Amino acid sequence: MRVVNLGPDPSLEYRPECQEKDKSEFRNFESGALFDRVFNTYKLMHTHQTLDFVKQKHLEWANCNHFSVTMMENIDALDELVDESDPDVDFPNSFHAFQTAEGIRREHPDKDWFQLVGLIHDVGKIMALYGEPQWAVVGDTFPVGCKFQNSIVFRDSTFEGNPDEKNPTLNTEFGIYEPQCGLDKILMSWGHDEYLYRVMKFNKCTIPEEGLYMIRFHSFYPWHSNGDYMHLCNEKDLQMLPWVKEFNKFDLYTKSTELPNVESLRPYYQSLIDKYCPGILHW
Numbered sequence: 001m002r003v004v005n006l007g008p009d010p011s012l013e014y015r016p017e018c019q020e021k022d023k024s025e026f027r028n029f030e031s032g033a034l035f036d037r038v039f040n041t042y043k044l045m046h047t048h049q050t051l052d053f054v055k056q057k058h059l060e061w062a063n064c065n066h067f068s069v070t071m072m073e074n075i076d077a078l079d080e081l082v083d084e085s086d087p088d089v090d091f092p093n094s095f096h097a098f099q100t101a102e103g104i105r106r107e108h109p110d111k112d113w114f115q116l117v118g119l120i121h122d123v124g125k126i127m128a129l130y131g132e133p134q135w136a137v138v139g140d141t142f143p144v145g146c147k148f149q150n151s152i153v154f155r156d157s158t159f160e161g162n163p164d165e166k167n168p169t170l171n172t173e174f175g176i177y178e179p180q181c182g183l184d185k186i187l188m189s190w191g192h193d194e195y196l197y198r199v200m201k202f203n204k205c206t207i208p209e210e211g212l213y214m215i216r217f218h219s220f221y222p223w224h225s226n227g228d229y230m231h232l233c234n235e236k237d238l239q240m241l242p243w244v245k246e247f248n249k250f251d252l253y254t255k256s257t258e259l260p261n262v263e264s265l266r267p268y269y270q271s272l273i274d275k276y277c278p279g280i281l282h283w
Protein backbone atom coordinates (compact mmCIF):
# COMPACT_ATOMS: atom_id res chain seq x y z
CA MET A 1 0.00 0.00 0.00
CA ARG A 2 1.30 3.43 -0.84
CA VAL A 3 1.47 5.83 2.09
CA VAL A 4 0.71 9.38 1.09
CA ASN A 5 1.79 12.15 3.39
CA LEU A 6 -0.90 14.76 3.21
CA GLY A 7 0.80 17.15 5.63
CA PRO A 8 -1.20 19.05 8.25
CA ASP A 9 -4.99 18.88 8.02
CA PRO A 10 -5.69 21.57 5.37
CA SER A 11 -9.10 22.36 6.85
CA LEU A 12 -7.38 23.71 9.97
CA GLU A 13 -6.23 26.69 7.94
CA TYR A 14 -9.78 27.89 7.67
CA ARG A 15 -10.73 27.09 11.28
CA PRO A 16 -8.14 28.93 13.34
CA GLU A 17 -10.34 28.59 16.47
CA CYS A 18 -9.77 24.81 16.36
CA GLN A 19 -6.02 25.14 16.64
CA GLU A 20 -4.64 24.54 20.09
CA LYS A 21 -3.76 27.63 22.05
CA ASP A 22 -0.18 28.00 23.24
CA LYS A 23 0.25 27.97 27.05
CA SER A 24 1.69 31.47 26.99
CA GLU A 25 -1.52 32.79 25.47
CA PHE A 26 -3.61 32.04 28.58
CA ARG A 27 -4.23 34.60 31.34
CA ASN A 28 -3.37 37.62 29.26
CA PHE A 29 -4.25 40.57 31.52
CA GLU A 30 -2.70 43.18 29.26
CA SER A 31 -4.68 43.04 26.06
CA GLY A 32 -7.25 40.99 24.20
CA ALA A 33 -10.88 41.09 23.20
CA LEU A 34 -12.20 40.70 26.76
CA PHE A 35 -9.80 43.14 28.42
CA ASP A 36 -12.33 45.78 29.51
CA ARG A 37 -14.75 43.25 30.98
CA VAL A 38 -11.94 41.57 32.93
CA PHE A 39 -10.38 44.81 34.16
CA ASN A 40 -13.70 46.24 35.35
CA THR A 41 -14.48 43.08 37.32
CA TYR A 42 -11.11 43.20 39.10
CA LYS A 43 -11.39 46.94 39.69
CA LEU A 44 -14.65 46.43 41.59
CA MET A 45 -13.26 43.39 43.42
CA HIS A 46 -10.09 45.13 44.54
CA THR A 47 -12.02 48.22 45.63
CA HIS A 48 -14.66 46.44 47.72
CA GLN A 49 -13.06 43.24 49.07
CA THR A 50 -12.01 44.39 52.53
CA LEU A 51 -11.54 42.44 55.79
CA ASP A 52 -14.96 43.60 57.01
CA PHE A 53 -16.63 42.66 53.74
CA VAL A 54 -15.19 39.14 53.86
CA LYS A 55 -16.31 38.63 57.48
CA GLN A 56 -19.80 39.71 56.47
CA LYS A 57 -19.92 37.25 53.56
CA HIS A 58 -18.84 34.38 55.83
CA LEU A 59 -21.82 35.20 58.07
CA GLU A 60 -24.17 35.28 55.09
CA TRP A 61 -23.05 32.16 53.21
CA ALA A 62 -21.10 29.75 55.42
CA ASN A 63 -24.24 28.46 57.19
CA CYS A 64 -25.49 26.94 53.92
CA ASN A 65 -29.10 27.93 54.56
CA HIS A 66 -29.93 29.51 51.17
CA PHE A 67 -31.41 26.61 49.18
CA SER A 68 -31.27 22.81 48.76
CA VAL A 69 -30.53 21.15 45.39
CA THR A 70 -28.36 18.33 44.01
CA MET A 71 -24.82 18.88 42.74
CA MET A 72 -25.83 18.16 39.14
CA GLU A 73 -28.66 20.73 39.30
CA ASN A 74 -26.13 23.40 40.21
CA ILE A 75 -23.68 22.32 37.50
CA ASP A 76 -26.56 22.75 35.04
CA ALA A 77 -27.43 26.13 36.55
CA LEU A 78 -23.98 27.33 35.44
CA ASP A 79 -25.39 27.30 31.88
CA GLU A 80 -26.59 30.78 32.89
CA LEU A 81 -23.22 32.10 34.01
CA VAL A 82 -20.44 33.59 31.91
CA ASP A 83 -17.50 34.49 34.19
CA GLU A 84 -16.61 38.15 33.62
CA SER A 85 -13.15 37.85 35.19
CA ASP A 86 -11.87 35.29 32.74
CA PRO A 87 -9.85 36.43 29.71
CA ASP A 88 -9.91 32.89 28.24
CA VAL A 89 -13.55 31.90 28.48
CA ASP A 90 -16.55 33.57 26.90
CA PHE A 91 -19.04 30.69 27.16
CA PRO A 92 -21.12 29.35 30.07
CA ASN A 93 -19.23 27.90 33.02
CA SER A 94 -20.98 24.51 32.83
CA PHE A 95 -18.87 23.63 29.78
CA HIS A 96 -15.66 24.56 31.60
CA ALA A 97 -16.69 22.15 34.38
CA PHE A 98 -16.79 19.20 31.97
CA GLN A 99 -13.66 20.34 30.09
CA THR A 100 -11.66 20.38 33.32
CA ALA A 101 -13.02 17.04 34.50
CA GLU A 102 -12.32 15.33 31.16
CA GLY A 103 -8.76 16.69 31.08
CA ILE A 104 -8.13 15.18 34.51
CA ARG A 105 -9.81 11.91 33.53
CA ARG A 106 -7.43 11.52 30.55
CA GLU A 107 -4.30 11.90 32.71
CA HIS A 108 -5.58 10.47 35.99
CA PRO A 109 -7.97 7.67 35.01
CA ASP A 110 -7.45 6.00 38.41
CA LYS A 111 -8.42 9.04 40.54
CA ASP A 112 -12.17 9.40 40.35
CA TRP A 113 -12.28 11.93 43.21
CA PHE A 114 -9.84 14.17 41.29
CA GLN A 115 -12.06 14.02 38.18
CA LEU A 116 -15.04 14.97 40.32
CA VAL A 117 -13.15 17.94 41.76
CA GLY A 118 -12.57 19.03 38.16
CA LEU A 119 -16.28 18.93 37.53
CA ILE A 120 -17.43 20.76 40.65
CA HIS A 121 -14.58 23.14 41.52
CA ASP A 122 -16.33 26.26 40.17
CA VAL A 123 -19.87 25.44 41.21
CA GLY A 124 -19.68 27.98 44.04
CA LYS A 125 -20.18 30.55 41.30
CA ILE A 126 -23.92 29.91 41.63
CA MET A 127 -23.78 32.71 44.25
CA ALA A 128 -23.89 35.03 41.24
CA LEU A 129 -27.31 33.60 40.35
CA TYR A 130 -28.51 34.43 43.88
CA GLY A 131 -27.76 38.11 43.97
CA GLU A 132 -24.01 38.36 44.55
CA PRO A 133 -22.13 40.64 42.15
CA GLN A 134 -19.48 38.83 40.09
CA TRP A 135 -16.65 40.65 41.88
CA ALA A 136 -17.67 38.77 45.07
CA VAL A 137 -17.81 35.39 43.30
CA VAL A 138 -15.31 34.93 40.46
CA GLY A 139 -11.66 35.77 39.75
CA ASP A 140 -8.36 35.16 41.49
CA THR A 141 -8.33 35.35 45.28
CA PHE A 142 -5.88 36.93 47.76
CA PRO A 143 -5.67 37.26 51.55
CA VAL A 144 -7.35 40.21 53.25
CA GLY A 145 -6.13 41.51 56.61
CA CYS A 146 -2.54 41.92 55.43
CA LYS A 147 -0.66 43.73 52.67
CA PHE A 148 -1.79 43.03 49.11
CA GLN A 149 1.25 41.50 47.41
CA ASN A 150 2.54 42.56 44.01
CA SER A 151 1.63 39.39 42.13
CA ILE A 152 -2.11 40.07 42.41
CA VAL A 153 -3.43 40.85 38.91
CA PHE A 154 -3.85 44.59 38.22
CA ARG A 155 -2.16 45.24 41.60
CA ASP A 156 -1.01 48.73 40.60
CA SER A 157 -4.19 50.06 39.09
CA THR A 158 -7.15 48.69 41.09
CA PHE A 159 -6.64 48.99 44.86
CA GLU A 160 -6.54 52.75 45.36
CA GLY A 161 -10.19 52.86 46.50
CA ASN A 162 -9.80 49.99 48.99
CA PRO A 163 -9.82 51.39 52.56
CA ASP A 164 -7.67 48.49 53.88
CA GLU A 165 -4.85 49.66 51.61
CA LYS A 166 -4.52 52.77 53.81
CA ASN A 167 -5.02 51.01 57.17
CA PRO A 168 -1.61 50.82 58.94
CA THR A 169 -2.52 47.75 61.03
CA LEU A 170 -3.56 45.77 57.97
CA ASN A 171 -1.10 47.05 55.44
CA THR A 172 1.98 45.14 56.69
CA GLU A 173 3.60 41.86 55.66
CA PHE A 174 1.71 39.88 58.35
CA GLY A 175 -1.16 42.26 59.13
CA ILE A 176 -3.51 40.50 61.58
CA TYR A 177 -1.81 37.11 61.15
CA GLU A 178 1.02 35.20 62.87
CA PRO A 179 4.04 33.97 60.90
CA GLN A 180 3.44 30.50 59.39
CA CYS A 181 -0.08 30.39 60.84
CA GLY A 182 -1.36 28.32 57.91
CA LEU A 183 -3.78 29.20 55.12
CA ASP A 184 -6.63 27.63 57.09
CA LYS A 185 -6.45 30.63 59.44
CA ILE A 186 -6.32 33.24 56.67
CA LEU A 187 -9.38 35.11 55.45
CA MET A 188 -9.28 35.11 51.65
CA SER A 189 -11.14 37.59 49.44
CA TRP A 190 -14.68 36.19 49.25
CA GLY A 191 -15.48 33.99 46.25
CA HIS A 192 -16.49 30.63 44.86
CA ASP A 193 -13.52 28.69 46.29
CA GLU A 194 -14.18 29.23 50.00
CA TYR A 195 -17.92 28.97 49.51
CA LEU A 196 -17.79 25.53 47.87
CA TYR A 197 -15.27 24.36 50.48
CA ARG A 198 -17.80 25.34 53.16
CA VAL A 199 -20.63 23.60 51.31
CA MET A 200 -18.56 20.39 51.07
CA LYS A 201 -17.79 20.47 54.79
CA PHE A 202 -21.33 21.35 55.82
CA ASN A 203 -22.77 18.46 53.80
CA LYS A 204 -20.08 16.02 54.99
CA CYS A 205 -18.98 15.14 51.46
CA THR A 206 -16.24 12.50 51.37
CA ILE A 207 -13.83 14.04 48.86
CA PRO A 208 -10.24 13.47 50.13
CA GLU A 209 -8.35 16.28 51.78
CA GLU A 210 -6.21 17.01 48.71
CA GLY A 211 -9.40 17.57 46.73
CA LEU A 212 -10.90 19.87 49.33
CA TYR A 213 -7.67 21.84 49.26
CA MET A 214 -7.81 22.22 45.46
CA ILE A 215 -11.38 23.47 45.78
CA ARG A 216 -10.48 25.98 48.47
CA PHE A 217 -7.32 27.49 46.94
CA HIS A 218 -7.46 26.95 43.17
CA SER A 219 -7.99 30.69 42.52
CA PHE A 220 -5.10 31.74 44.79
CA TYR A 221 -2.74 32.37 41.86
CA PRO A 222 -0.47 34.77 43.81
CA TRP A 223 0.40 31.73 45.95
CA HIS A 224 0.25 28.61 43.76
CA SER A 225 1.64 30.22 40.60
CA ASN A 226 3.67 33.19 41.84
CA GLY A 227 5.08 31.92 45.14
CA ASP A 228 3.88 34.86 47.25
CA TYR A 229 2.44 34.62 50.79
CA MET A 230 4.81 31.78 51.75
CA HIS A 231 5.41 33.53 55.12
CA LEU A 232 1.83 32.66 56.11
CA CYS A 233 2.04 28.98 55.10
CA ASN A 234 2.60 26.02 57.41
CA GLU A 235 3.90 22.51 56.66
CA LYS A 236 0.49 21.31 55.61
CA ASP A 237 0.12 24.05 53.01
CA LEU A 238 3.47 23.17 51.47
CA GLN A 239 2.50 19.50 51.33
CA MET A 240 -0.70 20.38 49.52
CA LEU A 241 0.81 22.88 47.08
CA PRO A 242 1.84 20.25 44.45
CA TRP A 243 -1.75 19.02 44.34
CA VAL A 244 -3.10 22.50 43.78
CA LYS A 245 -0.56 23.02 41.00
CA GLU A 246 -1.48 19.71 39.37
CA PHE A 247 -5.13 20.74 39.44
CA ASN A 248 -4.32 24.15 37.96
CA LYS A 249 -2.88 22.58 34.78
CA PHE A 250 -6.30 21.22 33.90
CA ASP A 251 -8.35 24.14 35.21
CA LEU A 252 -6.43 26.55 32.98
CA TYR A 253 -5.21 24.71 29.90
CA THR A 254 -8.37 22.75 29.06
CA LYS A 255 -10.18 26.04 28.35
CA SER A 256 -11.10 25.76 24.68
CA THR A 257 -13.84 26.92 22.34
CA GLU A 258 -14.39 23.28 21.37
CA LEU A 259 -17.27 22.49 23.71
CA PRO A 260 -17.80 19.00 25.16
CA ASN A 261 -20.94 16.92 24.60
CA VAL A 262 -22.37 17.21 28.08
CA GLU A 263 -25.25 14.77 27.60
CA SER A 264 -22.96 11.87 26.77
CA LEU A 265 -20.74 12.56 29.80
CA ARG A 266 -23.53 13.01 32.32
CA PRO A 267 -24.05 9.35 33.41
CA TYR A 268 -20.37 8.86 34.29
CA TYR A 269 -20.14 12.04 36.35
CA GLN A 270 -23.47 11.35 38.03
CA SER A 271 -21.92 8.13 39.33
CA LEU A 272 -19.03 10.11 40.86
CA ILE A 273 -21.44 12.56 42.46
CA ASP A 274 -23.42 9.62 43.89
CA LYS A 275 -20.22 8.29 45.42
CA TYR A 276 -18.81 11.46 47.00
CA CYS A 277 -21.55 14.09 47.35
CA PRO A 278 -24.90 12.36 46.83
CA GLY A 279 -28.47 13.56 47.06
CA ILE A 280 -29.82 16.97 47.89
CA LEU A 281 -27.21 19.26 49.38
CA HIS A 282 -27.60 22.41 51.46
CA TRP A 283 -26.13 25.51 49.87
Ligand SMILES: O[C@H]1[C@H](O)[C@@H](O)[C@H](O)[C@@H](O)[C@H]1O
Pocket (backbone or CB within 6 Å): 083, 085, 086, 087, 122, 138, 139, 140, 141, 218, 219, 220, 221
Ligand atom coordinates in the same frame (compact mmCIF):
# COMPACT_ATOMS: atom_id res chain seq x y z
O1 LIG B 1 -11.16 34.12 35.92
C1 LIG B 1 -10.86 32.93 36.56
C2 LIG B 1 -12.09 32.21 37.02
O2 LIG B 1 -12.96 33.04 37.73
C3 LIG B 1 -11.76 30.99 37.81
O3 LIG B 1 -12.88 30.27 38.22
C4 LIG B 1 -10.89 31.28 38.98
O4 LIG B 1 -10.66 30.11 39.70
C5 LIG B 1 -9.61 31.90 38.48
O5 LIG B 1 -8.72 32.12 39.50
C6 LIG B 1 -9.90 33.16 37.70
O6 LIG B 1 -8.73 33.65 37.19
Ligand SMILES: [Fe+2]
Pocket (backbone or CB within 6 Å): 121, 122, 192, 218, 219
Ligand atom coordinates in the same frame (compact mmCIF):
# COMPACT_ATOMS: atom_id res chain seq x y z
FE1 LIG C 1 -12.46 28.86 39.81
Ligand SMILES: [Fe+2]
Pocket (backbone or CB within 6 Å): 096, 100, 121, 122, 251
Ligand atom coordinates in the same frame (compact mmCIF):
# COMPACT_ATOMS: atom_id res chain seq x y z
FE1 LIG D 1 -12.17 26.74 36.82
